[in-house]
Amino acid sequence: MEYNKFVDLSKSYLFCQLKRNELTKSDGYHPRLLPFITISREAGTGESAVTNMLLDELSKNSAPDECPWTLYDKDLIKQVIDDYHLNGMQAFLPERNFSDIQTMFEELFGLHPTKREMAHNISKSILKLADIGNAIIVGRGSFYITRHHHNGLHIRLVGSLHKRVKHLVEDYNLSLKQAEEYVKKEDQQRYEYVKKLFGVDLKEPYHYDMVINTDRLNTHEIAALIADQVELLKEKLSYNFRSEELTAI
Numbered sequence: 001m002e003y004n005k006f007v008d009l010s011k012s013y014l015f016c017q018l019k020r021n022e023l024t025k026s027d028g029y030h031p032r033l034l035p036f037i038t039i040s041r042e043a044g045t046g047e048s049a050v051t052n053m054l055l056d057e058l059s060k061n062s063a064p065d066e067c068p069w070t071l072y073d074k075d076l077i078k079q080v081i082d083d084y085h086l087n088g089m090q091a092f093l094p095e096r097n098f099s100d101i102q103t104m105f106e107e108l109f110g111l112h113p114t115k116r117e118m119a120h121n122i123s124k125s126i127l128k129l130a131d132i133g134n135a136i137i138v139g140r141g142s143f144y145i146t147r148h149h150h151n152g153l154h155i156r157l158v159g160s161l162h163k164r165v166k167h168l169v170e171d172y173n174l175s176l177k178q179a180e181e182y183v184k185k186e187d188q189q190r191y192e193y194v195k196k197l198f199g200v201d202l203k204e205p206y207h208y209d210m211v212i213n214t215d216r217l218n219t220h221e222i223a224a225l226i227a228d229q230v231e232l233l234k235e236k237l238s239y240n241f242r243s244e245e246l247t248a249i
Helices: 002-026 047-061 076-083 098-111 115-132 161-171 175-196 219-248
Strands: 035-043 069-074 135-139 152-157 212-213
Touching: 035 047, 035 115, 047 135, 047 219, 069 212, 115 135, 152 219, 161 175, 212 219
Parallel strands: 035 135, 035 152, 069 135, 152 212
Antiparallel strands: none
């Protein structure tokens, strides 16, 4: 997705949600719970192409008065830094293992937010996005952070090492050795990030509503499959909303 298009979409999403929040303050207005999606992925499964196509699919199915679906992936950390007034901080929080010694000294001297504090702030931002809905949240342990939300659809993209390496070689002009090293390193860093912070194994399938083998389906098929599940979730949320309204009468 082009950068300017992504920025415009994020602005529209923000203004729509602000308007929705103002309406919530009105008597008799109770906003419906909107779905959100979390995506966990193995490196090289084409997550970027899937999420961009998924945004297009979800936009086709959205009502005219509905807030636009928006993607939060690598830019999520920048958003957190802005949210918590950390604009002077240069370091980012990658999905990789932590240095316990570095973390200890950061916490002792309190010179700047620690990696754990940043992770905590990221978790709070992810929870806010889950409450708002109509958001695709990639990585950062979002499947686990939002596990108690009933409006979430949790997806994991997997694939064989051979196919994932082949994808990186073809799309990013890497050598076979570079691609294989990258895939293995990224997978390990993501695994350790989630294990270190949350104590869970992101590879366990029971964390997810759908585990999709990207060897078997192309990008369009995956996006369409997820979009169909979102529509089913919207129907379920709508039914629960009507039931709650009738109960309240």
